[in-house]
Amino acid sequence: MNRAGVLFIYNLLLPIFFVIAFPGWLVKMWRRGGFGSGLRQRFAIYDEVKVRGGIYIHAVSVGEVLIALRLIEQWQKLDPEEKFLLVPTTSTGHAVAVEKAPAGVQVIYSPLDFPFLLNHCFSLFEPRLLVLIEAEAWPNLLNRAGKHGIPTAFANARLSERSEARFKKFAALTKPIFSMMDLVLVQNDADRSRFASLGIAPERIEVSGSIKFDPTGSVPPARRDEFQLALDGFGAGRQVVLVASTHTGEELLIANEFLKLAGNPLLVVVPRHAERRGEIIKQLAEIGLKAVVRSRGEVASGEKGEYLLADTTGELKDWNAHADVVVVGKSFLGRGGQNPVEAISAGVPVVTGPHMRNFEPLVSELENTGALRRLSSADELKSCLSEILSSPEGYIPYLSSANEVLHSHEGATIKSVKALQNIALTDPVNP
CATH class of the missing domain: 3.40.50.11720 (3-Deoxy-D-manno-octulosonic-acid transferase, N-terminal domain)
Structure with missing residues (x-):
């Protein structure tokens, strides 16, 4: 046709x-x-x-x-x-x-x-x-x-x-x-x-390489005083499990495994779509977790089972810098996965579910470095998170190797710009 x-x-x-x-x-x-x-x-x-x-x-x-x-x-x-x-x-x-x-x-x-x-x-x-x-x-x-x-x-x-x-x-x-x-x-x-x-x-x-993964001139995730203040409200010094870019049902699935962890880590949930906050609050309340909702300006009260729901658009990048481990959404119940690069560039180990095809072959390359752990199901989350939280310093060499993978895309942005400039018309269009 x-x-x-x-x-x-x-x-x-x-x-x-x-x-x-x-x-x-x-x-x-x-x-x-x-x-x-x-x-x-x-x-x-x-x-x-x-x-x-x-x-x-x-x-x-x-x-x-x-x-x-x-x-x-x-x-x-x-x-x-x-x-x-x-x-x-x-x-x-x-x-x-x-x-x-x-x-x-x-x-x-x-x-x-x-x-x-x-x-x-x-x-x-x-x-x-x-x-x-x-x-x-x-x-x-x-x-x-x-x-x-x-x-x-x-x-x-x-x-x-x-x-x-x-x-x-x-x-x-x-x-x-x-x-x-x-x-x-x-x-x-x-x-x-x-x-x-x-x-x-x-x-x-x-x-041209990936603009998203190009480290040239990019500002890595940075710790923010306002974020740290919010986290300290839950108790200073707690390890942070950041659940990033989650889709429907994943918060509950991951939270059930989080509750099995020893110690006293803090759960921070950053959903892909902030308008799902009501659904998330309701589902996690059913397993005994109480949301402290960032968009409402709420602060932790010290009650058992509190977690931070960071439901504000555009803040995920810098939340990565405050995490001890990041669990990537749309990879357990969703399909295709979400971007693991900001967590890697923040020097944080990454855990995903099996469904990360949207970021291949990068995910496989990162998995080979050891900085990214791809699980076959959520049933493996508890043991994987426990291992990472018990010895975070052991992941430093892996993260160094992972950053070398990201640097393979260096220069992608400027290469893309120059190629686009070559085909842009010199004068505005007047049909």
């Missing part, structure tokens, strides 16, 4: 999907604070246009936004006059973008993937390049960019074996979409082969 046929089918089904999904989408926006101007921007209604003729960077949620910000920071070092439009999809991603965006960056919500909305957006902002972080490809977004003469690129792209198989299963529909890409910057040679199998010309694919 050619591109026109794929787009015809997509645009025929898109309104139906939108009508079905719209109520749930509104509920999610309400929970995450995405109403107001955010809702108007979804329909390409903007109060002002601060950036015209810049680089349009599409970043779905918090993780992609942070990668985009690193890319922008490096780009501005090379070209301080460059302007950027940072375009998150989720309200949490938007909040982080607004908080952290430097001068010369306008943050807007991504418009819905309808051609007339994208045409309006591109006509207003006149971007010279469309960059999609980690291969988030929307058919009309790519097609409309092409119609407006805007080059398109993936940055920090990765593709798991499972995703490759799924795309290849529907190759008649996916190849015409991926073939619209002008440049694909991938993290490693395996990603290069996978993207090539989707119909992207090999000469358009470059291995």
Whole structure:
């Protein structure tokens, strides 16, 4: 099937999907604070246009936004006059973008993937390049960019074996979409082969390394006085088990194993989605644990069974610096895992469940150093955590080796910027 046929089918089904999904989408926006101007921007209604003729960077949620910000920071070092439009999809991603965006960056919500909305957006902002972080490809977004003469690129792209198989299963529909890409910057040679199998010309694919794992110029997690004060409220000197980026059901699963630990460690839970706080509080209360909720400004009372629920967006990085061991979420009950790098760079041992495919081959490389322990099930958590907490100094050599693995991605950010600069149009687009 050619591109026109794929787009015809997509645009025929898109309104139906939108009508079905719209109520749930509104509920999610309400929970995450995405109403107001955010809702108007979804329909390409903007109060002002601060950036015209810049680089349009599409970043779905918090993780992609942070990668985009690193890319922008490096780009501005090379070209301080460059302007950027940072375009998150989720309200949490938007909040982080607004908080952290430097001068010369306008943050807007991504418009819905309808051609007339994208045409309006591109006509207003006149971007010279469309960059999609980690291969988030929307058919009309790519097609409309092409119609407006805007080059398109993936940055920090990765593709798991499972995703490759799924795309290849529907190759008649996916190849015409991926073939619209002008440049694909991938993290490693395996990603290069996978993207090539989707119909992207090999000469358009470059291995740049991972921006997320690039240690160049990055600020490692740092201990914060406010965090330490909160932890000391539970009793000074307690070892900290940080449960990071958890998904539904994982807090309860991990907490049940935590309760079996000897000594008096402190449990700190940082869920992936802060709006799940009520669910988490209720579930852990059923096994005798009482939440001290950071977003509410609560402080520990000294009661037995208290734990810290750090449900504030954008703080996970520095919580890693206060941990004695980090347990990574979306790896026991979820699928794909979450990023273990910030914990490693903070000099902290990492424990994961079996499902970490989204971070391969890095996870296997870190596992080989001994700094990361991948368990086959939550049943192994108690013994693993006990071993780490009883002799934390024994992990220092392992963590040193793990940091050497991270340094293999050194320079990925500047390499990505230079490749993107080469395809960015010199003048703003005027269709």
